[in-house]
Structures are given as structure tokens and as C-alpha cells.
Amino acid sequence: MPQIVVGSALYPLIGNPCSSTGNPNARTPLTLRNSANGQGYSPTMTLITDGGTTSYHGLITAVQHRMSNNFSFLANYTWSKCLAVADNPGDVAGPAFEHTLNPRLDRGPCGFDVRHIFNTTMVASSHFSSLQGWKGAIVNNWQAAPLIRILSGLPLNITSGIDNSRTGIGLDRPDQLSGVPVYTGNKIQRTGANLGYISKTAFAQNQVGSYGNLGRNAFRFPSFYNIDLSVSRTFPIHEQLKFQLRMEGFNILNHPNFNAATTAFNSATFGNMTGAADPRIFQLAGKFNF
Secondary structure (H helix, E strand, O other): OOEEEEOOEEEEOOOOOOOOOOOOHHHOHHHHHOHHHHOOOOOOOOOOOOOOOEEEEEEEEEEEEEEEOOEEEEEEEEEEEEEEOOOOOOOOOOOOOOOOOOHHHHOEEOOOOOOEEEEEEEEEEOOOOOOOHHHHHHHOOEEEEEEEEEEOOOEEOOEOOOOOOOOOOOOOOOEEOOOOOOEOOOOOOOOOOOOEOEOHHHEEOOOOOOOOOOOOOOEEOOOEEEEEEEEEEEEEEEOOEEEEEEEEEEOOOOOOOEEEEOOEOOOOOOOEEEEEOOOOEEEEEEEEEO
């Protein structure tokens, strides 16, 4: 059983038969060292340390065709890998580690660790000097600009939802069962009853007085696919005076990009998707250039 040394004494870090969710304060090292003055010190006291580690590796590639002949093109791809013992929450307001004195138990993918990022965009304009009259009026002065963005899934962190380790911290994770598929394979819908993404049968609650065998951010949300498109037409009016009509569509395929889930194992809706990015949106705008 992991222990902490205070002076010459050894104190357990996780629960034992006399531990409960109601007495974590009484089992802190400060209380055990001096019960008169140590009372009131919580296991969730803010701990700020310089012992955290993070590593990042990445590769960026790009292909570009600058605007010429009324056409431009840009595509880029990023592969990266980020590992850390915790995600930076900004102001430190609570515990970040499952085991306060062993941050490496939480070493895993960063919360923003997107392994694959692909973007491509193009701008194409129609300016055919050979077309005059009504043909030129119909065909010329159009512009189309699609944007395609594809990302691999963000990390998804599963927790026990209850303090079985009896540490009072509340960051326990369950045990993953060997040989049981984690993902349901369901065709997830944005709304409705078919929201199950992670299978509950792939896990078991960690035993009282122990931590689970599951790592932090061990699984992934579905991949992100998005296509935006803008189409505009410029109408020459007089000399420098022009009117532009522009239509823009965001997520034009209305693809559901899920970004929130129930990750507490003790929840009745564990594994369900609970949130998604914006659905398809269109907007129309007009402006005068002079």
C-alpha cells in the first residue's frame, strides 16, 4: 500500500478497512501528525508543485498555390503527440492528480491532444475576358471558397464518479476489463435515444481502497469532420461602385461533431454523448464597395 513519510512515521495514502468517505480529513498527514492543530486540512487542499512534466512532438506539412489565374489553394496536415501529467486549468483551484504524491499515475494524453489535423481551402473566381454581353454577365464575377477541416478525436477521460480510494480527492478511475470492446459502434445521432458511444460493460468499478487500472484520457471522441462554403457574386454598377451578394454555409453537410459525454462510471447515462458542435448554419449578406 502506498505510504507517506511524515517525520519518522508512515501513513497510508489510500483507504483501509477503517476508512470511509466521511473521514478523509481525519486521515490527512497533518492531522495524523498533530490531531489538535491538523484538523480541518482537507485532502483536496490546493497543491502547487514544479514537478509536472509535459512533452510535445509534432510534424507540419503544407502545400500552397498562391492566387494566379483566378485560383488559389492551400492544404496542410499536422501530426502531433502531447503527453502530460495534468491539463493546465488556469487558476489552480483544486486537485489535479489521482494520487497526490505520484503524478505519473496521471501521465497520459493532454486534453488538447489531437493527433491528426487536416485543413484544405480553395478560392476560385470567374473572370473570362472572352465572354462578353449577356454570357459574361451570367458567368463572370462569381467566387467560391470551400473550407474542409478534419480532426481526429479529442481525449475522453473516464472517472469512477465515487471515492472508492477513500482519499477524498474524487479523481478515481475504474478498471478496464480485458477483451471487452470499449466503443459500442453505434451510429450516434445528435438527438434521440441512440446516444451510447462508450460501453459500460467494458469497465468495472475500482475496488474500495484502491485505484483503478485505467489511465487518464485513455479514450477518444469521434473524429471531427466539417465543410464550410462561401459563394459570392459581384455586380458592377458604375465605375468603382460595386455590390456584392455573399452566401455562407457552415457545416453544410450537417455532420454531428460530438464534443461532450457522460464520463462518470457511476452515472446511469455513462458513455452517452451529451453535446455537439453547431449544426448546419447559413447566412446571407450584401455590401457596397465604392
